Amino acid sequence: MTGGIITITDSNWLMSVTCNRQPHFPEQDDDLLVIWVYALFMDKEGNYVKKAMPQCTGHEILTELSYHLGLIDDLDNILENTIVRTAYMPYITSMFLPRATGDRPQIVPNGCTNLGLVGQFVETNNDVVFTMETSVRTARIAVYELLKINKQVPDIYPSQYDIRHLLRAGNVMNDGNGFIGEGVLRKLLTGTYYENILPKHHKNHDEKTDNEKSDIFHQFTQQISEQVQQQWHVLSKKLKR
DSSP: OSSSSOOTTOOOOOEEEEEESSSTTTOOOOOOOOOEEESSSSTTBBBSSBBBGGOOOOHHHHHHHHTTTOGGGGHHHHHHHHHOOOOOTTTTTTGSSSOOOTSSSBBSSSTTTSSSSSSSBOOOSSOOSSHHHHHHHHHHHHHHHHTOOOOOOOOOOOOGGGGHHHHHHHHTTTSSSOTTTHHHHHHHHTSSSGGGGSOOOOTTHHHHHHHHHHHHHHHHHHHHHHHHHHHHHHHHHHHOO
């Protein structure tokens, strides 16, 4: 078991694979293993199979996966003993498209007493889509509201407002190479109570570079401060006249 989805980050297709707890189906044979594979980049050639994924057969997709898992030497045996079922899902990420308030209906539309809308395409506060939790949460909200049950669905932790998560996300989005202004923040916060909000040093961290950037920033702010003071003195003299 993989324990969750594993994404192959150096895959041209950005393939992911997961092997959940078996049996996957109630009547599944004991000697049968079911895994789930998908990819997001449909217009790129594979690393091993030089085709875009939608143009590939099931065996070709399995071949590409075997290459990334280091199993290419056992490919003949794998292909002979594996059944591949493919599905093309061009709208699978449609729930992540930009939208405005009102594009999706409320879970219980205004004025409705016997209609609840649940799933991934309804308006929810502070929640994320593409999870089973979202579907369950919207169903609970609909039931509580329509049946006038005096219960509240558990609150969601507002991590989008937590500076620690935002800084770590910025670091991850830059492939672990830090984020803009990180050196300055480290210089200011090191040794203080707030030092722990910063992510751990990134893989290409260079303390000397951090210090150089910090010194440049300090010189820049000093120059700005001096210029502001000069302009303030000039303005003060004019006002006194």
